[in-house]
Amino acid sequence: MTLDRSGFDTAGFAQALLRRASVTPADDGALGVVAGALLRLGFAITRLDFGPEGKQTPNLFARLGTRGPHLCFAGHTDVVPPGAGWTHAPFDGEIVDGRIYGRGAADMKGGIAAFVAAVADIVARGGLKGSISLLITGDEEGPGRHGTKDVLPWMVENGHVPDFCLVGEPTNPQAMGEVIKIGRRGSISAVITVRGVQGHVAYPHRADNPVHRAVSLAHALQTHVLDRGNETFEPSSLQITSIDVGNPTTNVIPAEAVIRLNIRFNDIHQGHDLAAWIRTVAERYAPDAEVETHISGEAFRTAPGGVVSLLADAVRDETGRSPKLDTGGGTSDARFIASYCPVAEFGPVGATMHKADEYVALADLETLRRVYGRFMEAFGL
Structure with missing residues (x-):
């Protein structure tokens, strides 16, 4: 299996996202950055802004391919306020000593960057065997009333229900490969x-x-x-x-x-x-x-085995760790997705999420890119 062949700049794309001050409910062009990259990869893009007039939540759905199997990646470009105490500007995307700093680096613009990079590798390989979609919302850190929750019924109505959904939340406490979330309280x-x-x-x-x-x-x-x-x-x-x-x-x-x-x-x-x-x-x-x-x-749990095992194998093969299948922590948009299709979460190390000087290691982004790529190939794409 050969991945990373596209030449896609994961760090550069992550920087472009981090330089958008998309503090809930502002978008500041963050979804446009995602849409631009996906358009170049051949995706069909749909903007879905739901909610009261003048206060709509920005959302994006993109799909490449029309056949099954259909894998959806879900994530969010909105971030919490940066607060005080930063030594690296929160919206500069500064790279220092192998780390990229910025609000949302771990939660979860880094995960989005790694997935888009992995998709670029799959596209460069040629011969996509199924379809890939992305559900990206601008309101996960806020009330969450008109984000993923409202996009999912639209996906049903328009024939876009996936066979499986992968959410790129930062699931790993300290090192890549520690945890896959298969449920939430x-x-x-x-x-x-x-x-x-x-x-x-x-x-x-x-x-x-x-x-x-x-x-x-x-x-x-x-x-x-x-x-x-x-x-x-x-x-x-x-x-x-x-x-x-x-x-x-x-x-x-x-x-x-x-x-x-x-x-x-x-x-x-x-x-x-x-x-x-x-x-x-x-x-x-x-x-x-x-x-x-x-x-x-509501609480939910995706049964181990099947696609979850494919994801765990991809994590183990790229990190050398056998991930724990976990249900702890807070809530995520997976709670909405679980009513429509099986869902699991795997993303960057989350030790600095919501903290001053939030960062993700560049090496971890590349590892995550390879995990996502290996998983997509195992999934049948």
Whole structure:
């Protein structure tokens, strides 16, 4: 197997992406950089900007070939704000000592660059045997309401459902080849408003202190054992993120207290069941509480074997490591994709993602390029 024959400049393409300050919800031309490279490789490009007029989310779908097997690569060009503390400018794409620095280098413009480079190698080989597509959104780091979630139904309507999807998120903690993600926990957030009656602390019988009920409610939620995990998922975790009263004084009983929490849950649960449980506990400790819940994704898992084994073989052959098949960490757009086709995630080392001086090693980008290329050939492309 001979790859890297196209002469495609992975680092140069990554620099072009990093020099676009595509902080959610801004695009700053990042999708145009991707589209330009894919057009030169022969892809048909469709821009799909969904959402309210004037505040649309920029998205791109591109496909090369019409036959099966059909492999889709999913990713995002939007990034989180750079913040302070950088010694390398966050949007310069500076290369120093074998590293390329910039916001999004690891998460996940580097992954996009490596995949496009691998596609260039496949095209240079000639004789594409199936089809390759890319689903690239400009809203993964933000609310995610009109990005991948909205593109997927369009793909169904237009006959673009892939046989498998590979997401280029930075899955490796410290070194290439450590982890392939084959699932993710679900996520549900809740805001519980406990109301009372304001009054003087010296006359508590004339008031109704909501803080006492809120503290008891929060304790009951936090100490409940949701589950003990299973063979592929860690135990579900409920975290109280704040209990807000907004009371600047010590002698006034406040009128309300607000609890915020998040549950990262495994596939033992479904989001609507956990929402119902939160309401049941709230009713027990604070009958008049207002409970708002938001499910941002359900837990999912792609079965090992089959295409996942092809990916693991490609990783092992190029890195010398046998990757762990993992379901931990936060959410990704794979949570939406899993409802349409099997999906797995493999990308760069993520040790510096969302940090100052985020970077990816140039050697890792080339390794990732070869992993993607080897996987595509094994997939039948």
